[in-house]
Amino acid sequence: MASKARKATPKTAASVAKNAAVATERDRTPLCLVNPDGSVVKGAKLPVIPDADLKRLFEVMLQNREIDERMLTVQRQGRIGFYMQSRGEEGSILGAAYATTKADWLFLCYRELASLLWRGMTLQTFANQLFGNRQDLVKGRQMPCHYTDRAIGLVSISSPVSTQIPQAAGVGWAMKLKGEENVSLCFMGEGGTAEGDFHCGMNFAAVYKANVVFVCRNNGWAISTPAEVQSASETFAMKARAYGMPGVLVDGGDIFAMIAATREAVERARKGEGPTLIEARTYRFSAHSSSDDPSVYRDEKADQAKFAHMDPLPRLRNFLKHRELWSQEWEQSVVTKIQDQLATAIKLAETMDLPQTETVFEDVYKELPWHLREEKNEALRHKQKPVHGVVNATSSAKG
């Protein structure tokens, strides 16, 4: 009996394994409601979105793109140390953010500026963080693009990849324990799914049915490493199934599909029915960061053409044209306005003093312990001029 069973097992196990690794047609097909030409997919039911919101979403996409272009230039001029663009991903990020409110906590990877603009982070707050000046909400302690803004529900951004996932699960779990309907919205990149923290976070969130919505931005690249090196799974959304939560693959170029999928996930979470993993399939049209050179590892020209249909901005513009909600003058006025506002914000941020030297020692603990009091006094006795190309009007040595 025993030997017979041992013989039969490998064959069965192998066939089961083969089937498990294969995605179904449904798994492979991203949710898409609006075609790249702006037409509605046949039979698709669009989420209800007021016209004013549609126009506002388009404005934020345009603003995001203008801001990204301008800030990369500022970085190239050596005026800020670092920058990260998000071209091609604004639609999926905005769509997810649109389905939440400010009471829903926001955990970002680092490339989700659009969600902050949507929630109303001011350009001055944004610029102050990039320049790390005295008005910076994080007191000049973090590299550019690592924002924190409690007023809009944004939790602190961390460079280590995926550490935010179990934390977002913990916040969603706390919301549930407190009997609240708030949710925690957590972004990650597809590269981040290879981290252990992805597993911890997904597992805890599902076990305790935490109020969380996970959004995996699959833009195809983790710096130079393509998505297929991160996982042998056919889709990232499929991973949800083994954790015991729904997984939804969405066309990230389609903001309507993102809004529909996220709304459904948010509603489930608010009702206490647990988390969802949404995979937004996009393309990272920009470099990973200002320190990256994608021409080394991909065919930039061919890829930009190949993935052009995945850009959410022309798709929403086309949709608005169909609805007669768009005009060239309006778009130009939005662009001109954001350029002006940004120029003002940059000028103010750049000319503002750096934080004072003693702030280095604040917030390590709630109160300053003896050793930090001593170290603070040492720093104050030996104030240094900034070593990098910081162009703020006055250095901390003066301030």
Added chain:
Amino acid sequence: MQAVQQKAPPMAQTQTMNIIQAVNDALKIQMRKDPRVLVMGEDVGKFGGVFRATQGLYQEFGPNRAIDTPLSEGGIIGTAIGMAIYGLRPVAEIQFADYIFPAFDQLVNEAAKYRYRSGGQYPCPLIVRTPYGGGIRGGHYHSQSPEAYFIHTPGLKVVCPATPYDAKGLLLAAMRQDDPVIFFEPKRMYRAAKGEVPTGDYEVPLEQAKVTREGKHVTLIAWGAMWHTVSEFAETLAKDGISAEVLDLRTLWPVDLTTILKSVEKTGRAVIVHEAPRTCGFGAELSALIHERAMLKLEAPVQRVTGFDTPFPYSLEHDYMPSVSRMRAAVDRTLNY
């Protein structure tokens, strides 16, 4: 190991407790007072923890406040951080300090830096309780003393009680302040150390060391389980006419340097005893601090008696652990310098 009796505040009603009971009592008191407090970890719920430190909490406070978690230290600390920044007061248990390393990134890069990197917008009042230390036939992975990694991390407080009285009072104080705390519990003394503990509410303030034995020839500095060994050792020294002062640091970081310097300046000699490996152990920092600030009061260089710079052994742990004979040799080196 002999029970070490400590004086309770006058008038307070007391009860003989071991460290496990004292920890349990502190958790119960604070959970009754503050609905935001919850305990979470592997086997801490229904079972009451593998050392029974959370016994009865599940029964009194239910599964949402005495939470059995998946077997995942990174997940426990990662989610507990989320709870803490959202306004709850999680007390996470890591079953053995040896298993804290999957959560190292969450502790060092996240919990420790949350307040700082958010410009003060997100405090992270997280308590991590974890049994540490050897002498229980636990081999590499049930014996380590990893306090130095966390002392080295700005933003964390590190506490290590030696007695039931301090375990209860320090844990209550830790749960009522707003910074992340790693609370190392001396598992070898969990049941061996007994003492009179007030049954009511009291706090032992963090960041205060205690002179537990006055002396004039040499200062012996220890914490946690080693404080018990050192205290017994001091009695044997007395029989040989050597008067040792004994310090129990209680909070390792931020350390109470004032009390240390006051004692060392009086005795002129110091021996630091800890179980963790010597190189870059906390003893190295203490020795440096004493030399930098009390050089001219010293009669001899500060000595360290520590675990060796090897992984923690199983069969020969008696050779690894700081022994009375090694302590005696160190004291003699300071006396005969």
